Amino acid sequence: MEKAMIEVIKPGLATSVQDLGRSGYQQLGMVVAGAMDHFALQVGNILVGNRRNAAGLEVVLMGPKLKFLKDTVIAICGADLSPAVDGTPIQLWKSYSLYAGQTLSFGKPVTGTYAYIAVSGGIQTPEIMGSRSTYVKAKIGGLNGEYLVKGDRLPTGDPIMKSSGRVLPSRLVPDYDKQRNIRVILGPDAKAFTKQGIRTFLTGTYKKSSQTDRMGTRLIGPEITHANEADIISDATFPGAIQVPANGQPIILLADRQPTGGYTRIATVITEDISRAAQIQPGKELTFEAVTLEFAQELYICRERLLKWLSIAGREVHP
Amino acid sequence: MIEMVKAMFEISLYGDRGIRIQLGTTISKKTNERIRNFSALLEKESISGIIEWIPAYTALSIYYDPLLIPYDSLKNRMESLYEKLSLVALPPPIITEIPVYYGEEYGPDLGFVAEHNGLTTDEVIDIHTSSNYLIYMMGFSPGFPYLGGMSKKIATPRLISPRANVPAGAVGIAGAQTGIYSMESPGGWQIIGRTPLKLYHPLRHQPILLRSGDYIRFSSITKTEFEEIEIAVSRGTYQPNVIQHEGE
Numbered sequence: 001m002e003k004a005m006i007e008v009i010k011p012g013l014a015t016s017v018q019d020l021g022r023s024g025y026q027q028l029g030m031v032v033a034g035a036m037d038h039f040a041l042q043v044g045n046i047l048v049g050n051r052r053n054a055a056g057l058e059v060v061l062m063g064p065k066l067k068f069l070k071d072t073v074i075a076i077c078g079a080d081l082s083p084a085v086d087g088t089p090i091q092l093w094k095s096y097s098l099y100a101g102q103t104l105s106f107g108k109p110v111t112g113t114y115a116y117i118a119v120s121g122g123i124q125t126p127e128i129m130g131s132r133s134t135y136v137k138a139k140i141g142g143l144n145g146e147y148l149v150k151g152d153r154l155p156t157g158d159p160i161m162k163s164s165g166r167v168l169p170s171r172l173v174p175d176y177d178k179q180r181n182i183r184v185i186l187g188p189d190a191k192a193f194t195k196q197g198i199r200t201f202l203t204g205t206y207k208k209s210s211q212t213d214r215m216g217t218r219l220i221g222p223e224i225t226h227a228n229e230a231d232i233i234s235d236a237t238f239p240g241a242i243q244v245p246a247n248g249q250p251i252i253l254l255a256d257r258q259p260t261g262g263y264t265r266i267a268t269v270i271t272e273d274i275s276r277a278a279q280i281q282p283g284k285e286l287t288f289e290a291v292t293l294e295f296a297q298e299l300y301i302c303r304e305r306l307l308k309w310l311s312i313a314g315r316e317v318h319p
Numbered sequence: 320m321i322e323m324v325k326a327m328f329e330i331s332l333y334g335d336r337g338i339r340i341q342l343g344t345t346i347s348k349k350t351n352e353r354i355r356n357f358s359a360l361l362e363k364e365s366i367s368g369i370i371e372w373i374p375a376y377t378a379l380s381i382y383y384d385p386l387l388i389p390y391d392s393l394k395n396r397m398e399s400l401y402e403k404l405s406l407v408a409l410p411p412p413i414i415t416e417i418p419v420y421y422g423e424e425y426g427p428d429l430g431f432v433a434e435h436n437g438l439t440t441d442e443v444i445d446i447h448t449s450s451n452y453l454i455y456m457m458g459f460s461p462g463f464p465y466l467g468g469m470s471k472k473i474a475t476p477r478l479i480s481p482r483a484n485v486p487a488g489a490v491g492i493a494g495a496q497t498g499i500y501s502m503e504s505p506g507g508w509q510i511i512g513r514t515p516l517k518l519y520h521p522l523r524h525q526p527i528l529l530r531s532g533d534y535i536r537f538s539s540i541t542k543t544e545f546e547e548i549e550i551a552v553s554r555g556t557y558q559p560n561v562i563q564h565e566g567e
Contacts, residue, residue, distance in 0.1 A: 023370055024370070026371055027374060027456075027457065028461065028527060029457040029459060029462055029463050029527070031460065037332070137502055137503065138502060138519065147519070185334055187331065188331050197409055215505070231476065231494055233346060233375075233376045233377055233494075234375060234465055234496070235339075235375040235494075236339070236378070236379075236458075238336070238382060241334070243480075245507065247479060247480050253513045258458070258459045258460050259459065260458030261459065262466070266336030268333060269334070270334065270335045271335050271336055293332055297335050301386055
């Protein structure tokens, strides 16, 4: 059976197939991978009628040029990387109908780092260990475990929606340039730091280094002091865990983090803020703020309810 | 002593979707056994809202969905699970031989490890190849074994700033631990040699070579042997030497 397809005219910097990740295998050492910004991918999927965890394309700073070989509905969410259809700019957080033969391209990065192309019916590359997410270092997911290359043809499912024009209410659209305060829960290794070290971490301003990738983002700023050692007996790493090696410079662990690591973890970014922490562009600054578990979980629960509500509302109020 | 070990059960927060259960403070077979038993209990109970867990040397960290299981209930469930913690029979272990070419361009930090411990490089190799190492857990990257049993005589701290790229097969030391990189990745271990074996190979029938609970042993090989094994591995004809572990 012929499937709707996308042809890669230009691959972009590091465009990859991502869903919400390969969870459940971390104890075998398998990396979770998945979208760097879960919120943007999920909203994109909702706008085109997909399940929230359907696979889309993750675009990093310099976007690809793609030709759509069949009629479909798409939405671009996340970073503003100046998307355009046949050269005409399109809006973010909004679904559009595309006709066979039309091309989607990207221009100048404006805000944020990662944009997501959601396609109605989802990207249908083979599923490995319950996920289509690309993890290049282990050569799995996507097409042959690699970033897109020129000439790739991506299979997609049959479009679920025929109509377009759905939008995310503007009050829910994140602003990656303005919202640069990242909330954290201290620990699990907060005791490994001096009081001054914790204070430095919570009051200092940290710049995102250019050494930033899907695994994590290195920060440059005031040196965080350890009480004793910077090394721990290797232990689990969760999304948003902030490691501080002996050089006192924090590293936020993200989608492609290793399941275990050996540096002290001063704090963990709350789920609500992980997407924003990933989206802030290299060279920009951010700050940290400690919050309680109750507060963080309330935000998490509100966001989950919002996403559920958007999926349901989208089905009922069919434009 | 037993009571002291039993008393180690500490639950701490790990972000808004994680908890960390500490079951020991040092790398020991006893703690590892408790963690593996706790892991077996979690498997058996299959608690709704627990997405997955990562067993490590001294702790087990649980990733959960607070929409499905509130923190307080999760904490209570873990406390009652702890009460049930008892020994689980484990399958008899095997020892897999890992051939290693030590030093030179494959082991850039061998000299530093020797110097740090007041040894010659040959003495470091002799010590490193003379133990059986228990695979305490898998992690860090697909197929990476965390090994116990290294002699303290060759313990060396991690690099102050991690390297951007360490190749697959690199054999390293970090503090009192030794390990093998299963794929190219950034890392801060002191690299003393390299094995031509592939611990992770997604297209192989068994993508992950090693299993936790088993043992490995390192053997020192020449550059020529390294190249021969490397070719056999790439052709899929290499069978690592495996022997039964005789027990304590």
